[in-house]
Amino acid sequence: MQKLKIAIITLITLLSAKTSLAQQYMKFSWKDLNIDYSAFAYLIDSENVIVRINSTQSGVLKLAEAAGKLRVHPGYSSKARVLEIGIGEVIYSKDNKMSGSFPAFRLFQENYDPVTNKVSGRSYVAQATKIAQKGYLSSRPDVKVQVYNKLSDVQQNVNAAAYFLKEEAYYKQFAKPSSPATNNNTSTNNNSGNKPAASQAATPVTVHLVLVGDTKDASIGESVKSDLIKMRSLFQNTMSVNKNIKFNIKEISGDQLISTNVENTVKSLTVGSNDAIILYYSGHGSNPKGSNSDFPTAAMIKSSYKLENMGNLVSNRNPRLAIVIGDLCNSVPRTRTALPDQPLMRSAPAQHDPARVAQLLIKAKGKIVSTSSSYDEYSYSLGNNGAFTNSFVDALTSAINSHSNMSATWDAVLKQSYKEAYNKTRDIVNKTGTKGQNGFYRGSVAYN
Template identity: 25%
Template structure:
């Protein structure tokens, strides 16, 4: 059964790759072919952006090749699969005349009964199942174990990536460990007592989560979104030494009145950071010109939809910014179609099992040294927002983009513009490669200055 599935996956992905020709995690993969042992160092950012450094010895000469990767996932015959297709091989070591390298492609196949299967590898662009070889090992790399001699198997010492990995290793051995693996979630509001002083005085982070957890069709996915966003921002506040207060509106408290009352009651200082996040249904009135959606503030589908049971995202954004905080982040993961509803799909995507840490100075650049507003909604007018059991496509993409921007392997200066662009691009990619999904193009506006 698995071999037949691999044949179909190969054909499907070959067609996919041909038609589209135009949160950082580290893994090591070892495989053998033609009596040559290959050791690969995989740096995975997201579905569209990953690369491997592949080291091997041929005719007594050690070679290292850099290969770019994109991935696609799916389900068939009770199995999940992930395919990573390689492209643009480039020699890092000296390339001799006539020397070439065919990019390797990797396939993972697993189900609940066989969750930890080793991947298969092939350099056949047609994915002929008879050419597939099962890898010898596939492990996640603990940064603390990355010695200089280990890294030199894959990187030159003058490369920025080499220096970034050494920095990641040294930070993981001590100092602050920013890690979003904590799955605890509480209702109500809470705060921590970390203090952060900037030029305008003490700064505090406020997180307002408006989550439709009780709605029958997507409530479970919305609850996943709530936990992910709460943990993410709470840990960021802790990492930069910023007091944190959360406000959660969900369950039967999920009403427009409660949102407006909560925003009015928030005590926001002029150096504070305020995040508003909505996960639920969204829609547009037939005569609406505003590009941002109406938030459907009903926890029961039997409640009539009126202006009193809905809230324009733009109105919520204005109420937040009028509080006078230094940095305002407005996010919504909902449909933007005529009386639309978020669409569920069974398609899943590769989610990194760990996050290898953030550079605290990058976090401070984004949350301490930034002033202005960021507003992003999950889809354009007339479009659905898609979700699955792991949460909304846009929410997953936003967290992914934020983690990429603050990671050690991103060597440029962090910016909210980059985060918004990458979140949009990743959402589009997820919808494009989802079985039965229609296009999803988030709308964003970033007006931020940094000191």
């Protein structure tokens, strides 16, 4: 049987009401049906789990990303801690064949005590689609788990290159530090390595990213969680290739999804004249007949918030760049519709260009309010994510690719996002008879 090695990177911070857990890292491995597996987990937020899946099949390396979450004593396994990992989307393949996906699965740790943070039972991995089968879980092979309490231990014992592209911030975090140069002739030029001059700006700027999402909704909550994870990773990890940008990320979700919390969060930001604010909303939206706006209203707990008013809220803080992005319906009140999962096709791994990131986040000045669908249209979820959000992440990632023909401008990114989202939904008929979702934006951005 073909040998398969899978490695998982999970980013979780477990906050327990009974105990405060120190940051931990786990490495675990197992073998099943002549298939060898290994995994690495970095414990950040129980509801926001970024998962990396690495496999080598017939000598071809593939790297995938999935969303996940940590559950303590869930109903289907009342004494276990369970790491729930969703379907993995391929983001890199050595042979550039980006099709396919990795299955969703679960890591079970039985007899978990949240007070002591210790596991006294066995650990095992199971495919998510099979856990309900009688006798399946009891037949799963044991998993060996190695726990690291220090980042330095991870750097010494875990090969970061197996899980991250070298231009990613997480690679730099987990990779073994290089030995200090001892040669007196070693260059100290900060622009060495042919880094674009634009990425070496002297004055750092702060990009305030405010993520707002209806993660507790019964119909689209899981999709919204995944949207927020993708957006956080896009800026915190991918865009951080430019070291002159500091990202300040705030999230408002779950029971905190209240309009006053959005206002208070934005108003509490310490905003410099050269800073940027990007506010992203994922959830339900509506635009009833008789509305005087082409933009929808975002649904929140016991309240709502017009997308246009979010734009005013952000721009009133007087940042250099104010961007508001919404993934929500723009019609009579209705659930953001879920569609069958569709695996995404992505290009080969980008060489993220700091100069292109600077063009979008440092050199850009202006205000934009964007919505994922036009008046009287629905916005759709494709499996784990919103159709627009997936398209936006792909478009922005493409725009900062050093080999891309796409302009590194907000106009190009948003128009490409709308185009991709429409192509994914163009066969779906809206209530008015139109097809698909057609996003648009208002505002303008100039570049220095």
